[in-house]
Amino acid sequence: MESIRIPYKNDAFGNPLFAKIAWSKSSQGSKPLALVYHGGGVVVGSSGMIPQSQIKYLAEAGFAVVISNYRLAPQVTAKEAFSDCEEAYDWAVNSLPGIMEAEHGVKLENAKAVAYGHSSGGSIALHIASCRPVKAVTAFYPSLFNADTSTSAHKPTSLPPFGMFPDFHPTPEEWATISPADAQVSEAALALPGTIPAPRNKWQMHLVKNGQWLSTIQPDGDYAAIDPLTRVTGDWCPVMIVQGELDNIGGSSLEGAQRAEKAMKDAGVREVQLEVVQGETHMFDLPPTVGTSDLGPKWEAVRKGLDWLVSHV
Template identity: 55%
Template structure:
């Protein structure tokens, strides 16, 4: 599999936002469909580098050019600007990217055949792009849902593991300098690594989730509909599959929340909706799974990716 990083837009400080673009060398010379994937991290952490490589390879081997954009991370921007970055990534992937890949790698893209997928908050972005752009299909792995419902779990203090085990944390002045460095827009930040002391950004994010303050932090104007795709339903939505573990306890995610939008989408006229339930699977269950695994988790991942290939 070939993979390169390409600048797709500047951030607010004049630096580059990058997308990782991946494809397989195939003898077929026809124009290739595009799979846009948005990374996890609650809009506060993560990057294109945490997208599971096995999922990228799966789609690349089936003829897709897989585009994984970075986006500006909160709190230096709000969720509204993150959505703009994701929309800009779609627009770039369906226009300028084709010329770049054609001239430098001899690849042709079909900008009319685009699918989106993502993980956690990235799955929410994939659904939002499906609502605003002509996307053929969406697969949402354990998405954050119903942000505009202030009675929902993402707005409430969380007392389940691991959040109940986290000590109280308030960033120091020095911590804030690393979270919001002067003159630099953060668009890539690691996720916490189990067994290590997390950096200030990750400790702060965990504290926000524990206190029920995550959404109000990334949406300081309290306009939660900005990141709630279920407020943007219409009968021209693309086919949507939600892949959800039934042991997911992350605020804003979970099997009960996943059942609800499937019903709402059908009521709104979305023609094809599917829920793939993964028994015993927690949040981000698929990050380390590969095609060497035969467990139900990988089979559900394949179901989600096959959903995209079916419609592209």
């Protein structure tokens, strides 16, 4: 599998925002685009979060996989981060084909684009479906119905994992790493088990625990801007949601996925499918063993989500 890293735009500080592009030389012919959006609640994350097993699967199926970073809160709002992802789509469809053919001899089928993402990245993939032409979307455990302030995403939680962490009030020095005055953050690692979380990770945990996540990343209260289900119509492309049965992260739950499935079907979306992963919670697919040494039910659910995209181009 081949991969490169290319800037697709500059942030307000003049620094590049990067997209990772991966493809397989073994697949013949021109390649449709798989546009991928990482999770992290618009507070942490980067293209490095997307499992290699998933990238390889789509690349070997003939796709050029495009994973774009985007600006992270609190320096920008979630609405602005979603806008970055729209620009990443536009760049991938309009500019990337020329770059790939001229520099790598790879032809892209820009009229055949699909989108998928994890958690908040799944929400972004659905957002792209609401405003750009894509052939299909797979959303892994997305945050849903953000505009509905009665949902768990707007409420404090005592449930693990977030409910188990102590409150965190950053010092001025810690806040300077979360929201630096001289640089835009567009890549921030997830907290790894067994390590001391960085200030940004502790802050994110505090926000979710105290029901302040959405009000912080979208401080003007325009939650509809980051809730694509407020814009669902019968013109939407086919959508699959892959949801862990036991997910209890704010905004992501089996109940929310079932509600979204009904809302899309009621709106006339021609193909909607919900794949429930029994006994699994949030981010079940992210461990590097899933799709490599672990080819059990978790990988089978992932494969179904990826095959959904393959079958619609």
